[in-house]
Amino acid sequence: MSARPPPDAPSLLGEGASPAAAEPHYLGHRDRLRARFAQGGADALPDYELLELALFRAIPRRDVKPLAKALIRRFGSFAEVVSAEPSRLAEIEGIGAGVIADLKLIEAAGHRLARGAISARPLLSSWSAVLEYCRATMAFAAREQFRVLFLDKRNHLIADEVQGRGTVDHTPVYPREVARRALELSATAIILAHNHPSGDPTPSAADIRMTREIVGVLDPLGIIVHDHVILGREGHASFKGLKLI
Known part of the structure; x- marks a missing residue:
């Protein structure tokens, strides 16, 4: 039988320590x-x-x-x-x-979770979910991106596509490309969305001009622009709410 250490022998774990304390x-x-x-x-x-x-x-x-x-x-x-x-x-x-x-x-x-909340319902009747989806996908991006949500005649989502990515303060957008894609998908309406990496969602003069150009191209084709939403860390701006379209 091996000898037992005396009661006052020093512990290898240190004074007052236990195996659990060494974790x-x-x-x-x-x-x-x-x-x-x-x-x-x-x-x-x-x-x-x-x-x-x-x-x-x-x-x-x-x-x-x-x-x-x-x-x-x-x-x-x-x-x-x-x-x-x-x-x-x-x-x-x-x-x-x-x-x-x-x-x-x-x-x-x-x-995916945010998209799931809008994929099976008419978008105009679930607007808060649309905003949450756009916020989740764009609001915190470091560079601008321009997204188009294409809708059918029941305002259900057909496709959600990024039409352009740019710099920290500019994304090139071509209205005729938006129109071409809407016709390919047989969309009857769209929602535009883009982000402002600066955090301030206030529309710029260029944003307003570009939106009106898209409306002007799509209107003769019978395709409605329901809204253009700008996302930023500080909130969002709606062109429809601001009466800009």
């Missing part, structure tokens, strides 16, 4: 965070903690709170982090291909 501190934090999310949902967590949950799978053995906070400092919010371009995400130390893939998957899932 990484973040393991208990992860369990508590998951429990809070399970009980209260996303509303129970600030953006950086929700982002921590998103990082757990890609980074299983590391405290990700500093990284989550660094991402929020750089981009501003959870939505802006998952919407950020991969090249900008990669600029953050500790962000690799696995993390970027997970974040872009979350973004894509959000877009």
Whole structure:
């Protein structure tokens, strides 16, 4: 039988330590965070903690709170982090291909969920869902994009297409291309949408001019422009609401 150490022999784990105390501190934090999310949902967590949950799978053995906070400092919010371009995400130390893939998957899932809310219903009777879809897909993008929602005679969605991507403050749009695509799809109406990366959704003079050009091309074809919505981090602007069309 081996000799037992005397009661006052020093522990290899340190004075007062136990095997459980030697575990990484973040393991208990992860369990508590998951429990809070399970009980209260996303509303129970600030953006950086929700982002921590998103990082757990890609980074299983590391405290990700500093990284989550660094991402929020750089981009501003959870939505802006998952919407950020991969090249900008990669600029953050500790962000690799696995993390970027997970974040872009979350973004894509959000877009699919928002699209599902509008795909089976007349769009004009579910306008809040249309705005939420446009906000999810465009509001936090770093560059301008111009999107067209093509509708049938019952105002159901036929197709949702990005007609152009541009710089931080300009997207080239060609009214005749919009008309050509509407005719190809047998659309009887469209909704226009684009984003302002500056965050301010106020229509510019160029936005107003371009919208009126599209209306002018489509009107003789019997295709209605229901609205043009501009999305920004600070909200949205409706051309119809502003009586610009």
